Amino acid sequence: MRVLLVAYGSRGDIEPMAGFALRLRELGAEVQMCAPPDFAELLDTVGLPLVPLGQSIREMTTEAVRETKPTVALTLPERAARIAAATYASLAAVAEGCDAVVATGLMPAAAAARSVADKLGIPYVFVSYFPTYLPSEQHPPLVWPGRQAPPEVTDNQVLWDLNAEIMNELFGGGVNALRTSVGLPPVDDVREHVFTDRPWLAADPVLGPWPEPEPEPAGPGVVQTGAWIKPDERPLPAELEAFLGAGTPPVYVGFGSMPLREAQEVARAAVAAVRAQGRRVLVSRGWADLALTDDQDDCFAVGEVNQQALFGRVAAVVHHGGAGTTTTAARAGAPQVVVPQMADQPYWAGRVAELGIGAAHEGPDPTFDSLSTALAGVLTPEVRARAAAVAGTIRTDGTAVAAKLLLEVVGRAPSPAPSA
Incomplete structure (x- = not known):
């Protein structure tokens, strides 16, 4: 055939x-x-x-x-x-x-x-x-x-x-x-x-x-x-492994193959909001070309990596709400903050909220305040437990x-x- x-x-x-x-x-x-x-x-x-x-x-x-x-x-x-x-x-x-x-x-x-x-x-x-x-x-x-x-x-x-x-x-x-x-x-x-x-x-x-x-x-x-x-057996880069091993699980921030109008403003707001929760930050560059805002050692930037291996080792995933990222984070049992930009992404944001495995951000333009509120709501033992329970049901x-x-x-x- x-x-x-x-x-x-x-x-x-x-x-x-x-x-x-x-x-x-x-x-x-x-x-x-x-x-x-x-x-x-x-x-x-x-x-x-x-x-x-x-x-x-x-x-x-x-x-x-x-x-x-x-x-x-x-x-x-x-x-x-x-x-x-x-x-x-x-x-x-x-x-x-x-x-x-x-x-x-x-x-x-x-x-x-x-x-x-x-x-x-x-x-x-x-x-x-x-x-x-x-x-x-x-x-x-x-x-x-x-x-x-x-x-x-x-x-x-x-x-x-x-x-x-x-x-x-x-x-x-x-x-x-x-x-x-x-x-x-x-x-x-x-x-x-x-x-x-x-x-x-x-x-x-x-x-x-x-x-x-x-x-x-x-x-x-x-x-x-x-x-x-698509199964992914790639190991994580050595530098990323070193960052993950150097402290508590970070919050992942990435928008995949979504360009953003004000990418660096989003990066600054996200890094500050994650730090305000007392968490380390893992920034994925993606098509938005997100970049670090300073050289502090609590923040690390990555390019293309194996999300299937990574998401089980982070505290939460802040992302755009694509079907693949949403499914990968759900399989990993990672709490999610979905910041939908277009197309199917509002749907996935709504489903994440309905299932109790994360939060749906209102609108496509995150700020320090909006991300701080969302992260405070998902970085809890209750949401983590719910995300782990749903992970066991994903086919x-x-x-x-x-x-x-x-x-x-x-x-x-x-x-x-x-x-x-």
């Missing part, structure tokens, strides 16, 4: 897909990973060759977050059309002979992946890493910037209907132009086309439960596999469940017709 895996997004989109790729490879499948060029080194460390897709995601998100004007100003539908066309071209060049396509990430890239699968006549699966990206009457959709629903509209089904209209407005033209250009019929509903009637939810059932009953095995509906975790078999499902999907599929 040969599988094309497409993940166009930040590290939180790519690393889980890499974990799935490794599981498929263990089962004897041939895997082709397609992702932004930023993650070539990450994938190379586990022996997964990369077909690079489009512009650097780090550059794209930095432009958006820091409001840097691009060289050529394009509307969002125009940018989406370009992403769809470029992604299709990259995927089509390596998709021949594949038995299935699995995609996640940006909508126009996933639409291109669906078009490649349609062109080849092979199964396509869409994966979401958090529940509220997928339609349900039990929760409202994500709000697209600049396209909020009228405040008087509160019915979830009406909000999802409006969401479908927005998706068609933003992506329909580019997606259908692409499909027409390669001899495929246009689609009326881009969201339904990309998500399908049986998307997978790669989130832990305790951390991110799907709010509706499990579907019948052969029927439509969301299928929750559990979180996709680690998500990629195995998904691999079995994919084998079943491919086994049920008819033989593909020759492409036109």
Whole structure:
């Protein structure tokens, strides 16, 4: 079996897909990973060759977050059309002979992946890493910037209907132009086309439960596999080990692959707030380029490290609320302070608070006072005990469940017709 895996997004989109790729490879499948060029080194460390897709995601998100004007100003539908066309071209060049396509990430890239699968006549699966990206009457959709629903509209089904209209407005033209250009019929509903009637939810059932009953095995509906975790056996750097061993467990502060508008102001506020709790500080540079504020020995900065090995040795984790970081901290039993910036991050902040394993910061801009309040609330024996209890419930078999499902999907599929 040969599988094309497409993940166009930040590290939180790519690393889980890499974990799935490794599981498929263990089962004897041939895997082709397609992702932004930023993650070539990450994938190379586990022996997964990369077909690079489009512009650097780090550059794209930095432009958006820091409001840097691009060289050529394009509307969002125009940018989406370009992403769809470029992604299709990259995927089509390596998709021949594949038995299935699995995609996640940006909508126009996933639409291109669906078009490649349609062109080849092979199964396509869409994966979401958090529940509220997928339609349900039990929760409202994500709000697209600049396209909020009228405040008087509160019915979830009406909000999802409006969401479908927005998706068609933003992506329909580019997606259908692409499909027409390669001899495929246009689609009326881009969201339904990309998500399908049986998307997978790669989130832990305790951390991110799907709010509706499990579907019948052969029927439509969301299928929750559990979180996709890429095992990490890397040792921690010697200098970090020395810092960890030189005192009490520090508080980790990092925002992963999230640029920040005022990164050094955030770093100063975080370091001061952690010190005010009588704790040492471990700053992760990440895409925000966080840096130390002074040369005191109670503070240490790290780059790329094994969070799975690290988070069990810290007092708490202050982070942006990406699905991967939230899951890793929860597995480690580390109390969390989630400072959500965008997309799924407010959802994970809310879940951390609801589960009692940490605090949800209000808004994306932390200050000394706001972080001090949050840290005081989570650096307690009660929250630590609750976090340890929840850690024991987190499943680690998500990629195995998904691999079995994919084998079943491919086994049920008819033989593909020759492409036109």
